[in-house]
Amino acid sequence: MPSRSRAIADDLRHKVSTGHFKAGERLPSEAQLATRYMVSTPTLRSALALLQGEGLVEKIHGSGNYVRRPLRRxxxxxxxxxxxxxxxxxxxxxxxxxxxxxxxxxxxxxxxxxxxxxxxxxxxxxxxxxxxxxxxxxxxxxxxxxxxxxxxxxxxxxxxxxxxxxxxxxxxxxxxxxxxxxxxxxxxxxxxxxxxxxxxxxxxxxxxxxxxxxxxxxxxxxxxxxxxxxxxx
Amino acid sequence: MPSRSRAIADDLRHKVSTGHFKAGERLPSEAQLATRYMVSTPTLRSALALLQGEGLVEKIHGSGNYVRRPLRRxxxxxxxxxxxxxxxxxxxxxxxxxxxxxxxxxxxxxxxxxxxxxxxxxxxxxxxxxxxxxxxxxxxxxxxxxxxxxxxxxxxxxxxxxxxxxxxxxxxxxxxxxxxxxxxxxxxxxxxxxxxxxxxxxxxxxxxxxxxxxxxxxxxxxxxxxxxxxxxx
DNA sequence: CAGTGGTCTAGACCACGAA
DNA sequence: TCGTGGTCTAGACCACTGT
Missing domain, CATH: 3.40.1410.10 (Chorismate lyase-like)
Incomplete structure (x- = not known):
């Protein structure tokens, strides 16, 4: 049962891993992403929250969501x-x-x-x-x-x-x-x-x-x- | 900046640790808790999500939120x-x-x-x-x-x-x-x-x-x- | 200042569990 | 069946960042 947010998270994860979004780059704003995926902002935010929990995305208040650069282990x-x-x-x-x-x-x-x-x-x-x-x-x-x-x-x-x-x-x-x-x-x-x-x-x-x-x-x-x-x- | 959900989570945590809610007990329904704390249901759910992440509360779909019994380490x-x-x-x-x-x-x-x-x-x-x-x-x-x-x-x-x-x-x-x-x-x-x-x-x-x-x-x-x-x- | 995310509201509908 | 949580909507207002 792939929920809406999970599906969006999967898609974004894929777009990051294939280089569609590059490391350090800013993602489109949450409002834009919500429009593009045809969901409401809370739903989109919950998708981003999943990626945050994986350390793939960093949110910077007032600035945007950024793809985290791969950090040295x-x-x-x-x-x-x-x-x-x-x-x-x-x-x-x-x-x-x-x-x-x-x-x-x-x-x-x-x-x-x-x-x-x-x-x-x-x-x-x-x-x-x-x-x-x-x-x-x-x-x-x-x-x-x-x-x-x-x-x-x-x-x-x-x-x-x-x-x-x-x-x-x-x-x-x-x-x-x-x-x-x-x-x-x-x-x-x-x-x-x-x-x-x-x-x-x-x-x-x-x-x-x-x-x-x-x-x-x-x-x-x-x-x-x-x-x-x-x-x- | 203690947000609304954080404050509710703190209160519930305190109520559990003081025995107001006992281990294994079912919490009031989310709707009841939302009314009591005068917040909307998504806000209350985000408070419960914090407690879930600590392993203090277990959600059972269709049944309710339960205080987890302290498990053997x-x-x-x-x-x-x-x-x-x-x-x-x-x-x-x-x-x-x-x-x-x-x-x-x-x-x-x-x-x-x-x-x-x-x-x-x-x-x-x-x-x-x-x-x-x-x-x-x-x-x-x-x-x-x-x-x-x-x-x-x-x-x-x-x-x-x-x-x-x-x-x-x-x-x-x-x-x-x-x-x-x-x-x-x-x-x-x-x-x-x-x-x-x-x-x-x-x-x-x-x-x-x-x-x-x-x-x-x-x-x-x-x-x-x-x-x-x-x-x- | 404009644009962004942070938090919240007040509902809605669906899926699951117990009786 | 009925009450529960799971998910979602379509807004609102505030706080923060950068120009």
Whole structure:
């Protein structure tokens, strides 16, 4: 039962993939498209909403609907590798007390002092990822290192890191996240919580990373040469 | 700028969390809610659509809007462990030829013979996950093993498995997926592609798993005791 | 300022589910 | 059958963008 909006979305998707509408180009106005497809504006808008959810179309209020340029894919590599390919990033450092889920994540008492690093990485002018990294304040560097320096610093710790736990989920972005990443509110994000523990069992870092679902994935590679890890439990 | 629909969604969310509407209960009809909030039905429906995207409300056509019972969370454990906690599953086996992304995934020539196992796991009556597992036909068992037996069989292979690669993404479900998992089309899913390679470098299994984003996550644990894996690349 | 999308109204008709 | 949600219409008014 191809509804009217679905059919229009399919047609527009096809017109984009065949180059009838090119990347970066502005689509005809919603009123024009509605006339051309002989539907009302709400119907046409719901068709565009589908394409928005796929990350194929970007709406700019007051300006128009644009075909999104194909963006470089971003691959998060799990297992202790660099969290995000080296990109330009803006950093904001904040001191705060542990609240919400943070005490449980970092295994510290509530209200204990933390330092938050808020990273927004960019590829050119396009925001690519959003990361909030929490570190117990006594372990926090006083300057604002780039993410990759941050990890190098963690690797230098005594005692060294012993375990990294990464938990991934899929959800819709919060309003704040969709603004920061400049994505539609209906475009799913890949959400990653990474907790790094040192050999003393202390949590040295908890990172909450949000990646846009249309161009990001996370890759984990496990070697089983010694049969460890295989289990049918 | 709290729009009308957002405000209504917030109010309904609050009414659910405070127990004013209980789990499993049917909400008043959309027409009644629209009257109570003094908005038109499309506006009210857009509020419900937000809650649907969070997995908080389930719409059943012809019957009403229901508060979803809190479902058991499902945790996929990565790195070669059992793909999905042991649940009841329905299996369908199909023989087909490699097409689309499959030749590249399995590293076999196009149109080479494969066997597809389609698993739908259930927790009680609720569908929980959808998995399509592709195996080169010469490696496929002739019966339909349960997922956990399947993995045991893979572990018995000569040559044994050497590497498992898992790639995760977030996206909206296809129409087929939202039907099979009985979730709203606006609820993101966690999509997982797992490729298992044996020591001879041959791909013995490619699994495409889809998990509902509102109640599933994937967990990866990396031990760094020997410093391997640390890299600031 | 003109043109665009954002949100909303007050209906209409159809398809589905339960009794 | 009747009440429910699914989809759609044909407008309206406001907010934002660019000139």
């Amino acid at each position: 971003i691959t998060y590599v799990g297992g202790g590798a660099s969290p995000i390919p080296t990109l330009r990033a803006t950093v904001r450092t904040t001191n705060l007390e542990a609240h919400g889920d943070l005490p449980a994540l970092l295994n510290v008492p509530p209200l204990s002092p933390l330092t938050e690093f808020l990273y927004v990485t960019h590829d050119g002018k396009v925001p690519h990822s959003l990361a909030r990294i929490y570190v117990p304040r006594e372990l926090a560097p006083t300057d604002c290192p780039a993410p990759e320096q941050m990890r190098a610093r963690l690797a230098d710790l005594c005692p060294p890191l012993s375990e990294i736990q990464e938990r991934l989920g899929a959800r819709l972005p919060t309003q704040e996240e969709s603004t920061a990443l400049r994505i539609s509110a209906s475009l799913p994000v890949l959400s990653l919580t990474r907790v790094a523990t040192d050999t003393a069992g202390r949590v040295v870092e908890a990172a909450l990373v949000v990646l846009p679902g249309d161009r990001a994935d996370a890759l984990f590679t496990t070697c089983l040469t010694t049969d460890e890890g295989i289990s049918t439990e | 499902i945790t996929y454990v990565g790195g070669g462990a059992s793909p999905i906690p042991t649940l009841r599953a329905t299996v369908r086996t199909t023989n087909l030829e490699a097409h689309g992304d499959l030749p590249a995934l399995l590293n076999v020539p196009p149109l080479s013979p494969l066997t597809e196992f389609l698993y739908v796991t259930h927790d009680g009556k609720v569908p929980h996950s959808l998995a399509r597992i592709y195996v080169p036909r010469e490696l496929a068992p002739t019966d339909c093993p349960a997922p956990e037996q399947m993995r045991a069989r893979l572990a018995d292979l000569c040559p044994p498995l050497s590497e498992i690669q898992e790639r995760l993404g977030a996206r909206l479900p296809t129409q087929e997926e939202s039907t099979a998992l009985r979730i709203s089309a606006s609820l993101p899913v966690l999509s997982l592609t797992r490729v298992a390679t044996d020591t001879a470098g041959r791909v013995v299994e490619a699994a495409l798993v889809v998990l509902p984003g509102d109640r599933a996550d994937a967990l990866f644990t990396t031990c760094l005791t020997t410093d391997e894996g640390i890299s600031t690349e």
